Amino acid sequence: MAVTAPTVAAFEEAALPVIRGLKPPVRDTVGPFKKENGETVPLGQQTANILNEYFASVYTKEDPIVPNPQKVFKGTDEDLLTEIEITEDCVGEKLENLDPSKAPGPDDIRPAFLKPLAEELSVPFTIMFRKSLKEGCIPEEWRSAYNSNILRKGQDLNLRTIDQSA
Secondary structure (H helix, E strand, C coil): CCHHHHHHHHHHHHHHHCCCCCCCCCCCCCEECCCCCCCCCCCCHHHHHHHHHHEEEEEECCCCCCCCCCCCCCCCHHCCCCCCCHHHHHHHHHHCCCCCCCCCCCCCCCHHHHHHHHHHHHHHHHHHHHHHCCCCEECHHHHHHEEEECCCCCCCCCCCEEEECC
């Protein structure tokens, strides 16, 4: 089958935005929605209620009771690390220096998500770190990591461990 000029022009018109990496137009509103009886719901509070009911029905509710972390520090109060100061600036700097191309750790939170939120997350993270240090408790999730063994270059069966969550 021979390709005619109008077909090529139509293809180019449709493909050019994709080729150039342009996104198709996006709607900035939702709706209108229809009730089960076919009646159209006006935008506003009723639409918000419909969306709320839908999302509440498809998401699970988390248990509001958060377990306390197990205390792992076995020393005396004199042995506590009291001279360490964790500042919001230090935590924020560490978050800003994350490599967004790295894989997520066991918590499945990607560095590409954390890095742009460094300023906002530095306050709650600092509070968590200070509390953990003060109480001598480290949550179980903080003690897990993804590790892989890889062969050292040029040597047979000589493995080195790579921490993939760092």
